[in-house]
Amino acid sequence: MKFLGNLSWDAIPWNSPLPLIAGGGVIAICIAIAAWIVLAGHLPYLWKEWITSVDHKRIGVMYILLGLVMTLRGFADAILMRTHQAYAYRADGYLPPEHFDQIFTSHGTIMIFFGAMPLMIGLMNFVIPLQLGVRDVAFPTWNSTSLWLTAAGALLVNISLVVGVFSRAGWLPYPPLSELEFSPDVGVDYYLWALLISGVGTLVTGINFVTTILKMRAPGMGYLRMSMYCWTALASNLLIVAAFPILTATLVMLTLDRYLGFHFFTAAGGGNMMMFINLIWAWGHPEVYILVLPAFGIFSEIISTFSNKPLFGYRSMVIATLGICIISFLVWLHHFFTMGAGGTVNAAFGIATSVIAVVTGVKVFNWLFTMYGGRIHYKTPMLWALGFLVTFVIGGMTGVLLAVPPADFLLHNSLFLVAHFHNTIIGGVVFGAFAGIAYWFPKAFGFRLHEGWGVAAFWFTIAAFYAVFIPLYMVGLLGMPRRMQHYDMEMWRPFILAAMVGIFLFGVALICQVIQLVVSIRQRERLRDETGDPWSGRSLEWATPSPPPIFNFAVQPTVYGEEPYWELKRRAIASQQNEGRYEAIKLPRNNATGFVTGFFASVIGFAMVWKIWWLAILGLVAAYAVFVWYAWRDIPEEKISAEEVARIDRAHRKSRAEWLARHSEKGNMA
Amino acid sequence: MTMIEAPTTAHGRPVDPYRLGRTDLATGHGEAGPASERVIIAFGFWIFLLSDIVMFSAFFAAHAVLQTATDNGPTGRELFDPSRVAIETGCLLASSFTCGLSAVATNARNLFWTQAALLVTGLLGLAFLGLEAHEFSGMIANGVGPDRSAFLSSFFALVGLHGAHVGVGLLWLGTMMAQLFVKGFGSILYRLICFNLFWHVLDIIWVAIFTVVYLIGEGR
Numbered sequence: 020m021k022f023l024g025n026l027s028w029d030a031i032p033w034n035s036p037l038p039l040i041a042g043g044g045v046i047a048i049c050i051a052i053a054a055w056i057v058l059a060g061h062l063p064y065l066w067k068e069w070i071t072s073v074d075h076k077r078i079g080v081m082y083i084l085l086g087l088v089m090t091l092r093g094f095a096d097a098i099l100m101r102t103h104q105a106y107a108y109r110a111d112g113y114l115p116p117e118h119f120d121q122i123f124t125s126h127g128t129i130m131i132f133f134g135a136m137p138l139m140i141g142l143m144n145f146v147i148p149l150q151l152g153v154r155d156v157a158f159p160t161w162n163s164t165s166l167w168l169t170a171a172g173a174l175l176v177n178i179s180l181v182v183g184v185f186s187r188a189g190w191l192p193y194p195p196l197s198e199l200e201f202s203p204d205v206g207v208d209y210y211l212w213a214l215l216i217s218g219v220g221t222l223v224t225g226i227n228f229v230t231t232i233l234k235m236r237a238p239g240m241g242y243l244r245m246s247m248y249c250w251t252a253l254a255s256n257l258l259i260v261a262a263f264p265i266l267t268a269t270l271v272m273l274t275l276d277r278y279l280g281f282h283f284f285t286a287a288g289g290g291n292m293m294m295f296i297n298l299i300w301a302w303g304h305p306e307v308y309i310l311v312l313p314a315f316g317i318f319s320e321i322i323s324t325f326s327n328k329p330l331f332g333y334r335s336m337v338i339a340t341l342g343i344c345i346i347s348f349l350v351w352l353h354h355f356f357t358m359g360a361g362g363t364v365n366a367a368f369g370i371a372t373s374v375i376a377v378v379t380g381v382k383v384f385n386w387l388f389t390m391y392g393g394r395i396h397y398k399t400p401m402l403w404a405l406g407f408l409v410t411f412v413i414g415g416m417t418g419v420l421l422a423v424p425p426a427d428f429l430l431h432n433s434l435f436l437v438a439h440f441h442n443t444i445i446g447g448v449v450f451g452a453f454a455g456i457a458y459w460f461p462k463a464f465g466f467r468l469h470e471g472w473g474v475a476a477f478w479f480t481i482a483a484f485y486a487v488f489i490p491l492y493m494v495g496l497l498g499m500p501r502r503m504q505h506y507d508m509e510m511w512r513p514f515i516l517a518a519m520v521g522i523f524l525f526g527v528a529l530i531c532q533v534i535q536l537v538v539s540i541r542q543r544e545r546l547r548d549e550t551g552d553p554w555s556g557r558s559l560e561w562a563t564p565s566p567p568p569i570f571n572f573a574v575q576p577t578v579y580g581e582e583p584y585w586e587l588k589r590r591a592i593a594s595q596q597n598e599g600r601y602e603a604i605k606l607p608r609n610n611a612t613g614f615v616t617g618f619f620a621s622v623i624g625f626a627m628v629w630k631i632w633w634l635a636i637l638g639l640v641a642a643y644a645v646f647v648w649y650a651w652r653d654i655p656e657e658k659i660s661a662e663e664v665a666r667i668d669r670a671h672r673k674s675r676a677e678w679l680a681r682h683s684e685k686g687n688m689a
Numbered sequence: 690m691t692m693i694e695a696p697t698t699a700h701g702r703p704v705d706p707y708r709l710g711r712t713d714l715a716t717g718h719g720e721a722g723p724a725s726e727r728v729i730i731a732f733g734f735w736i737f738l739l740s741d742i743v744m745f746s747a748f749f750a751a752h753a754v755l756q757t758a759t760d761n762g763p764t765g766r767e768l769f770d771p772s773r774v775a776i777e778t779g780c781l782l783a784s785s786f787t788c789g790l791s792a793v794a795t796n797a798r799n800l801f802w803t804q805a806a807l808l809v810t811g812l813l814g815l816a817f818l819g820l821e822a823h824e825f826s827g828m829i830a831n832g833v834g835p836d837r838s839a840f841l842s843s844f845f846a847l848v849g850l851h852g853a854h855v856g857v858g859l860l861w862l863g864t865m866m867a868q869l870f871v872k873g874f875g876s877i878l879y880r881l882i883c884f885n886l887f888w889h890v891l892d893i894i895w896v897a898i899f900t901v902v903y904l905i906g907e908g909r
């Protein structure tokens with residue numbers, strides 16, 4: 020037996036320069052950043068205050084950071100694919116097939132699991148406990164563990180760039196292609212271990228948030244007084260709890276096939292490939308709603324706030340959210356109408372799919388009626404919301420078209436399908452993440468983002484989106500399949516070129532976002548949020564200072580209506596003058612359990628990919644040791660004294676009162 | 690600086706400014722504020738167990754699909770040994786009973802009987818695992834391992850997954866007994882509750898396996 024399993028120097032792609040240079044660059048940047056952190060003496064701070072933090076706000080920020088970095092990585096893949104196809108007309112392009120296939124696989128995998136999911140989970144982490152009026156999530160240490168397990172998965176995918184290869188079987192590894200017989204290298208194994216590990220993290224997040232939302236709310240906050248975002252987050256996390264175990268089970272079966280010669284999905288031995296397709300989509304369709312439901316919630320908050328009106332049809336919104344939650348489990352077959360289920364079955368699933376569009380339509384009309392008659396402020400978050408409304412409706416309608424089985428037979432696996440899901444995921448989830456970041460940034464960091472650059476980023480993104488995906492819709496209608504390494508149909512060419520122009524517009528939008536961040540940080544004094552309520556918000560997170568103290572609320576708020584903070588402000592005298600009684604607050608201690616677990620998970624994953632058995636066993640034993648150590652601790656909490664709480668809260672009240680005095684003086688002069 | 694009073698109805702409630710038919714009369718549930726730690730932990734653990742049951746159901750589904758895909762190999766009727774399965778079932782059901790006894794002892798804060806009941810639970814679990822390992826190794830030695838047919842793949846995966854859960858449960862149990870021994874009940878009361886839930890759920894899943902895999906498989 021070899022000491023390092025299958026790992027050898029040949030695993031490093033010495034003779035293909037692209038991944039080597041890219042990987043080398045990334046490693047160099049990481050080393051540079053790490054060196055700067057250590058040399059500048061930031062390591063203790065980073066370790067104590069961030070890496071080991073169990074504070075939901077910090078965990079949320081780290082999730083968002085992870086999501087942004089990985090989205091950037093996925094975007095690099097997108098540039099490669101678009102430019103490659105522009106060259107690949109009656110030619111080979113510049114990416115050999117085995118490399119092109121890795122790129123579309125890693126693009127999809129990264130964007131869904133390590134881009135969109137961390138962005139949505141990060142925003143939920145930051146906002147939900149604040150909106151519920153509580154001090155943290157139900158299980159703070161598990162929350163940190165979720166983060167680091169997700170990061171471990173992301174790390175494995177990135178390691179595959181330089182050590183070995185990544186999967187070439189698509190973002191959902193359909194057998195038999197993904198079986199050992201046809202994918203003998205480590206690519207699919209990287210995919211499997213990355214997703215098995217991060218999947219556990221996501222599941223724990225789901226459990227954590229379901230428990231938090233159902234069992235931890237400020238006094239007076241009945242179910243029908245929760246913000247819309249809390250409702251959609253609840254639905255999304257219920258879907259995680261119900262769907263992610265199916266993903267884990269399916270991937271475990273494929274892993275057993277590949278590692279121990281099982282016959283779940285193999286062609287030989289009586290295996291059943293269609294079972295994989297069914298199982299993976301029984302998770303996969305709920306997954307798209309896991310992603311988009313929180314975005315719906317974000318838009319609900321934003322549209323109501325910037326229209327200066329309560330959300331229209333709150334109860335119908337709640338019903339629609341839960342409706343989507345249930346129906347999303349009844350439509351999975353629309354992803355494989357063409358795979359022989361027969362007319363009757365196809366018809367049933369086609370109709371069920373269209374029903375989802377009806378329920379989603381309820382939401383769209385509620386948003387429109389929220390704006391109707393409101394005083395609308397066109398700030399960046401609101402622009403994203405409006406962009407979302409228009410764009411997402413188009414995506415929904417192409418979805419309904421695909422839900423008609425005869426039409427789907429023509430469009431399945433064409434670029435039309437690719438345009439459909441990018442339309443819903445970019446127009447819904449990504450716009451939602453950007454809107455949420457712009458909206459809650461001042462809450463997280465104490466200053467607003469620069470408006471002008473935000474508006475520029477928005478318009479470039481919109482332009483880029485349509486420039487890329489309208490051509491892809493059209494070329495899909497002309498019959499171009501997805502994932503083509505080269506092609507020789509002349510009539511497809513112009514559309515592919517147009518889409519390439521679009522991807523560069525995306526690049527411009529990205530630069531605008533970076534500039535926005537830099538400019539905002541430099542002008543932070545001017546953009547400072549002194550009141551904690553920069554947008555005239557309506558839910559409880561705006562009752563805290565920006566950034567909120569570690570304990571969120573100095574005094575546990577009591578809720579009297581559907582829009583708790585609006586209510587508080589209307590009873591403004593109470594909120595300005597009565598301090599309430601400060602008490603000492605107990606908070607969970609920061610601890611390294613999450614980080615260490617993530618570390619050992621990465622080690623185990625890597626060892627399993629390369630079949631270094633002793634290392635995998637070592638990792639497992641170490642993980643068990645961490646578990647015992649964690650279980651053995653005596654004082655899991657620390658106390659913040661009543662005086663400290665009072666000091667922080669009084670400072671906030673003072674700053675808010677000063678702001679109010681300044682602004683009412685101005686008002687009097689006018 | 691003047692404050693504008695919110696318009697209110699005669700009852701002191703704000704009126705419905707946009708005539709949406711919404712007042713703050715909606716009370717819903719959960720007015721009492723965050724639940725106690727005990728409720729939160731037990732509830733969270735229940736949600737975890739539900740997710741675990743979903744994972745098992747995927748393997749049950751796979752077994753249902755593949756149970757006739759024997760690839761001309763042996764069927765359940767030729768392979769299963771009903772008497773061993775009966776003893777296994779007996780061990781597990783008895784261990785669930787003693788696990789319940791440990792909860793009774795814990796409620797009475799009786800350390801000795803808690804430990805004793807947990808020990809018997811662990812030993813019965815160990816006996817179950819031993820029997821299962823014996824069954825598996827015997828089958829593999831006879832060349833009817835999981836790589837023989839899709840039916841056997843699903844059998845080994847489903848039953849093995851349950852076995853792995855029992856194994857992890859035993860590790861957890863051992864850790865808790867050590868902790869009880871060193872520190873007393875102190876900080877692990879809630880974990881004992883969670884372990885009870887876990888162990889009973891494993892029992893329920895075993896009953897399903899017994900029925901779906903062994904009884905129905907025996908009839909084929």
Ligand code: HEM
Pocket residue numbers: 307308310311353354355372373375376379414415416417418419420421422423427430431432436439440443444447448
């Ligand atoms: C408005 C309701 C929607 C309908 C009626 C709908 C319908 C469909 C249908 C029929 C397909 C299968 C097409 C095919 O493979 O030929 C599909 C694929 C897909 N949709 Fe949607 N969809 C809707 C909303 C969404 C949303 C909200 C998302 C994501 C946030 C989404 C993401 C996807 C993805 C990722 C795929 C396929 C990915 C793949 O095959 O690799 N869809 N949709």
Ligand SMILES: [Cu+2]
Pocket residue numbers: 303304307350351353354
């Ligand atoms: Cu779907």
